[in-house]
Amino acid sequence: MGEFDLITRYFTRPAKRAVIGVGDDCALWQCQPGMQLAVSSDMLVEGRHFLNTVPPKRLGHKALAVNLSDLAASGAKPLAFTLALALPRVDESWLQGFSEGLFALADQYPCELVGGDTTQGPLNICITVMGEVPPGDALLRQGAQVGDDIYISGSVGDARLALEVMRGQLSLHAEDFEACRRRMEQPEPRVALGLALRGLANACIDVSDGLVGDLGHVLKASQVAAVLTTDWIQDSAAISPAMQSLPFAKRMDMALAGGDDYELLFTASPDQADAVQEAANESGVSVTCIGRITSGSGLQVLDLQGVPMSRRFASFDHFAH
Amino acid sequence: MGEFDLITRYFTRPAKRAVIGVGDDCALWQCQPGMQLAVSSDMLVEGRHFLNTVPPKRLGHKALAVNLSDLAASGAKPLAFTLALALPRVDESWLQGFSEGLFALADQYPCELVGGDTTQGPLNICITVMGEVPPGDALLRQGAQVGDDIYISGSVGDARLALEVMRGQLSLHAEDFEACRRRMEQPEPRVALGLALRGLANACIDVSDGLVGDLGHVLKASQVAAVLTTDWIQDSAAISPAMQSLPFAKRMDMALAGGDDYELLFTASPDQADAVQEAANESGVSVTCIGRITSGSGLQVLDLQGVPMSRRFASFDHFAH
Numbered sequence: 001m002g003e004f005d006l007i008t009r010y011f012t013r014p015a016k017r018a019v020i021g022v023g024d025d026c027a028l029w030q031c032q033p034g035m036q037l038a039v040s041s042d043m044l045v046e047g048r049h050f051l052n053t054v055p056p057k058r059l060g061h062k063a064l065a066v067n068l069s070d071l072a073a074s075g076a077k078p079l080a081f082t083l084a085l086a087l088p089r090v091d092e093s094w095l096q097g098f099s100e101g102l103f104a105l106a107d108q109y110p111c112e113l114v115g116g117d118t119t120q121g122p123l124n125i126c127i128t129v130m131g132e133v134p135p136g137d138a139l140l141r142q143g144a145q146v147g148d149d150i151y152i153s154g155s156v157g158d159a160r161l162a163l164e165v166m167r168g169q170l171s172l173h174a175e176d177f178e179a180c181r182r183r184m185e186q187p188e189p190r191v192a193l194g195l196a197l198r199g200l201a202n203a204c205i206d207v208s209d210g211l212v213g214d215l216g217h218v219l220k221a222s223q224v225a226a227v228l229t230t231d232w233i234q235d236s237a238a239i240s241p242a243m244q245s246l247p248f249a250k251r252m253d254m255a256l257a258g259g260d261d262y263e264l265l266f267t268a269s270p271d272q273a274d275a276v277q278e279a280a281n282e283s284g285v286s287v288t289c290i291g292r293i294t295s296g297s298g299l300q301v302l303d304l305q306g307v308p309m310s311r312r313f314a315s316f317d318h319f320a321h
Numbered sequence: 322m323g324e325f326d327l328i329t330r331y332f333t334r335p336a337k338r339a340v341i342g343v344g345d346d347c348a349l350w351q352c353q354p355g356m357q358l359a360v361s362s363d364m365l366v367e368g369r370h371f372l373n374t375v376p377p378k379r380l381g382h383k384a385l386a387v388n389l390s391d392l393a394a395s396g397a398k399p400l401a402f403t404l405a406l407a408l409p410r411v412d413e414s415w416l417q418g419f420s421e422g423l424f425a426l427a428d429q430y431p432c433e434l435v436g437g438d439t440t441q442g443p444l445n446i447c448i449t450v451m452g453e454v455p456p457g458d459a460l461l462r463q464g465a466q467v468g469d470d471i472y473i474s475g476s477v478g479d480a481r482l483a484l485e486v487m488r489g490q491l492s493l494h495a496e497d498f499e500a501c502r503r504r505m506e507q508p509e510p511r512v513a514l515g516l517a518l519r520g521l522a523n524a525c526i527d528v529s530d531g532l533v534g535d536l537g538h539v540l541k542a543s544q545v546a547a548v549l550t551t552d553w554i555q556d557s558a559a560i561s562p563a564m565q566s567l568p569f570a571k572r573m574d575m576a577l578a579g580g581d582d583y584e585l586l587f588t589a590s591p592d593q594a595d596a597v598q599e600a601a602n603e604s605g606v607s608v609t610c611i612g613r614i615t616s617g618s619g620l621q622v623l624d625l626q627g628v629p630m631s632r633r634f635a636s637f638d639h640f641a642h
Contacts, residue, residue: 019357019456020459020461023462023542024395024461024462024463024542025361025391025392025394025395025462025525025526025527026359026360026361026391026392026394026395026397026452026459027359027360027361028357028358028359028360028395028454028459029357029358029359029360030357030358030456031352031356031357031358033354033355034354035352036340036349036350036351036352037349037350037351037352037358037451038347038348038349038350039347039348039349039350039401039403039435039436039449039451040346040347040348040403040436041403041404041405041436041437041438041447041449042405042438043405043406043407043438043440043442043445043447045407045440045441045442045443045445046442047442048440048441048442049440070346070347071346071347073346073347074345074346074347074349076347080360082360082361082362082449083362084362084363084364084447084449085364086364086366086445114360115360115361115362116362117362117363117364117447119364119366119369119370120366120369121364121366121367121368121369121443121445122366122442122443122445124364124366124407124442124443124445124447126362126364126405126438126445126447128360128362128403128405128449130358130360131347133349135340135351138341138347138349140341140345141344141345141346142345204346205346206346221344221345
């Protein structure tokens, strides 16, 4: 199978909202008057962002999900995406699975595949996603205010936990492992929550490199400091049953620095606490208050007795591991 | 140097037209009312799209140029782009050169870097470019009319010629080789010509896989056939001095099936011949008439005596070589 047959068979569907979709030099898209375009690119490399054991259907899902997670963190509504794919060889069963997983998630929003590129090379998946947001409504990393509550959506630590089990560093009950593995291989982007947080959250980011590291980006952009509690790691909706089975210190590592969570980390005024919970309920995802924004700079993590801890929680850096 | 320092040092500049540029989960861009967005992604892999001998500054140029060439082929005005980069390691002199070449071309249009991704992995460069075009003005592959003249901009064959010299399959005088090598490593996207062809060209594509192969995409999309002449390969602006030094048959191979040309191949009514030449003059690039659109299907190439040739000219396919 050649390059053009491959594109036709697995990645070409009739254009829906696109004026011109896959198959010309450029895709054409009619922007809504007055809206701002939100754009993000993520590149996934085998061995860094996924293991070669991942089912291709889940990988198709994940490749788009991590991009939709960036739109969610900006409070943008998904519109369209491009897919650039380097493949070592044409493997039709892989392409079938990958495209199924990709389109299943794309159709859910909907977010239309409008173009891209296919080439021979070490496996590499690069998606660029576009969304829209009314001017002034986007959620940014900057904007966190002193006194804001800090929230995390869903649960954290599960993806890293699955990775450690797969590396043989930990063991889990089969059903706990399967749940964590699904969180790692098939994360659900929090798009509905991102939209519901417009006008409520003062700052927002998605957690991909680890909670503490990504919170650091918010603090830096907003020029504020933060105090994180840890009682929520003891017992809250943010800690899954699999995570509950770990000793507390290990659980804290996974929750604060695990990475690959694709949850929304955001801040909001305490006055908005009820509205935040309502937004979460409407979006079908839990949110847990995990700390507070303070003045100054830096991040303190309090132990269960409320005493500042001295240890650092390193976040993921692609060139430091 | 870590991932975030790398992005800050080499790829972060103050936002110009972007509402939010590099450094948040998404870039934000205010679309012009009523305009259509043109979007294209190209992925460049070492050994497929460039050799490891290419100076990084030229590679930075080329990575953006091949994307701008897609905007040119659509008659779209460049606006912004994202860059996703997988690097085997942090090589500061490489990053310095690459970013210099990239930004030099970006500033020429201007086309603003608004976001992207950086990760560790086999060298891979994926750029997604965005441009704008008034509704109905975009140049498409479909739209070629029976009787249209077929044109090629600039010159063809040079990039392939340079590749064959580097592979030791041919030799050239030093200055001819240098000129061809520059065409291969630092192609100039025909953006001004693409804009000038709005309302003049009936169909357009950029030549990346080879003239005959890319013309095939136009014929298929437009449901027409074509006859190509070859006297222009004997002597015209489309054949460079380096190409002139080759035997005619070899020259024909390079011109018709070489690839990596990044010239515009377009069709226009013979009534528009003067206007096409004027558009070319204003854009500072030559255009050469190389054939005519006919009814039916398929492509005939005529020899210098006007007799149809039987041989095929294979175009580049990433999974067929």
